[in-house]
Amino acid sequence: MTTRDDSTAAGPHERGQLDPDAGGSLDPDEVPTALGSSSGASKTTVTAWALWDWGAQPWNTVITTFVFAVYLTSDSFGSTNYTSQMLALATALAGFFVAVLAPVLGQNSDRSGRTVRNLRWQTWVLAALAASLFFVKADPGYLVLGLVLLGVGSVVSEIAGVNYNATIEQVATPKNIGRVSGYGWGFGYLGGIVALLVMYFLFIEPEVGLFGVTGEDGMDIRVSMLMCGIWIALFTIPAFLKLKDRPVPRAPRVGIVDSYRLLFGTVRRLWKTSRHTVWFLLASALFRDGLAGVFAFGAVLAAGTFGMSAGEVIIFGAAANIVAGVATILFGLLDDRIGPKKVIMISLVALVVLGLLIFFLHDGGKSVFWVLGLGLTVFVGPAQAASRSFLARLIPEGKSGEIFGLYATTGRVVSFLSPAAFGVGIWLGARVTGEENTQYWGILGIVLILAAGALAMMRVKEHTDHRVG
Template identity: 25%
Template structure:
């Protein structure tokens, strides 16, 4: 009974973290910062130059995360305490986010530096958050809990976005004198929100003390646990190299990873390019922001539904179903001409976005050797981020060569088709046995220590 109560506390804490940091994804990355960057921080630059600088800044931040994630994931496995890394990256993201409120007109260099830091904090903390799923949630519950995490994120991010948009559009409601003051307050509130609701997971994961206990079947903490970080760098780097080298030992995991590269690139490109695409075909900014809110709040119940489907049927079948819906979204997006159609597509994205991402995360957690979750989730993050370059690149090249953004969006069909075909080749039960046998034999530490 005590163990069951402990598990519930761990699960609630894990869920709340998605609620907390999704405010950054919705308010900062998707809605407020792009406008603030061009209209305030880079107001002294030519608009096209400002847009390019923002793009370069995003790329620089993701490159830093891509280079750091697998190494830090491996180190966290060796140290036996992912919570401290989660806390450190979260704190970096929180502080950088709140410092956006200090940016003045023309401070584009400071804004870019803070965006790189906040990106490292946000994406880096997510790598350790994902890696805590198999540590804190027993098998058989991961599909449901992973989906609940995304659902919590949709609601938390949506609530905060609605509040922040009210601050910006109606600053006098909050005793503020201008839209700019409302924007600055929005950055501060996002940081506070992120910090307050992350505290339960910080405590449960051992950020302030003893790490979360290893569950049965997850092995014991490494003999390197408790050493200083600098003493773990060399074995951590060996683990990264070993992760690439040993991946062929887990062919089902390797197939899932290839599938993920393609379909996740398609999903991320839709997220990143939706506003650009909508603007290019004449959709107004108000309609775009409303559509973003629609996606958030439809995503909450639909992600829970996909979690239940994953529990009943396993993660693979409902994941395939969600990717088929994405194929339909891309096809319909090619013919879209009006705002109401954009609302329909936003609703469809809300139906499957959280479900597809949560099911993929749960599926990975079942196929990864138990004692190397940080290392392999880091590997998934780094390769996924490098792979995510190609979707926007293909979108841009096709659109530029053909002179049609519609053909650009249609090109994403290829990413989903390849992802679906590769996912169909994954044998989940075989992959689970391979991961479990690796843990039982102790192979996962070979050449690492």
């Protein structure tokens, strides 16, 4: 653990930062970064920090991807089309609130110096929301309750993620940020899949699971949700024992309107003093949406195009997350050696090539998907972790929450692209080939988004050539 030096008590101009209310700007090279003022942390503290990702990841892996979302769209809650449309609506509304709230709440964490405290209570709320999914019985009358809890939890999860990303300055330095970011992201992948396997084999798969749990009234799924809440609360404890809020200069309270005024001021200054950082935010929004599409539709392709059973899809998902976790940790070492932009570009090019191979070899059977699908997972995590480390290298002191909030917002603004491109690809395939099942054409839509992100990223300078102002 490290603390800020005495210079944090100085005014914004004395620290080389910009006055939020001033219209001028400084030379970007004169703006000290939050990461540059950090001396890092011990291995124990870094591991404790990474354990937050391990603990919180079941919300994404178990709840929103593999188990609870599938449960909500089952016949127990209504027709598949109706429940799927309702899930899409809830997801879209949650995304809107994340886009609107993330940068402002991140900014408020910066101003108050309570990033860790905010992360703590947000994590506890997330754990409570996960556990409360236990009350969603397998009945149409509980669909709205399930969707509301899922939507609110998704917003809390994303906002907590903003504050978690902001704490990376406490545990990393410019020399090891790639390794630390990859380590945390890899831990998240591994934690999510371990939690999924635990829930699956203890409660979901057996006819009579642990504690006599059965599938009657959705009890196997509901108990799994209760266990997810306990998992989140338990495994994030080490992070809160090690991470501490750092003292910041006292700042006046800012209302919602003024918060947005300051946010827009930050965006304007970014455009004036570090335009390539704006380009990075836009490029990363594109390719991160493509990366999300790989995981979102990977299981769909495995079943619908390559003929995998539900059990085989779960086994593949487990293998994919393990491969992604290990690869992300290893690529973190490469990030520190060659720079995050190169890791991102290598990953995106590889993903485009592998996506095209899946399209052209779609009739090759399950073995083809095992090879190419796992190949895709090798590069998804490294691109995500390197994207975080790229931005973390640029953020000035006192701006981590706000800038990572903008990072979340730009990602949410374009989050419709991959699903839309996947659907358009399938539609186009049906028109071109006349085949009944053209699901494999959807991968071309994902490839298009990834390629667009790679092209946008090409024009972004390496992190050493620009700073957030």
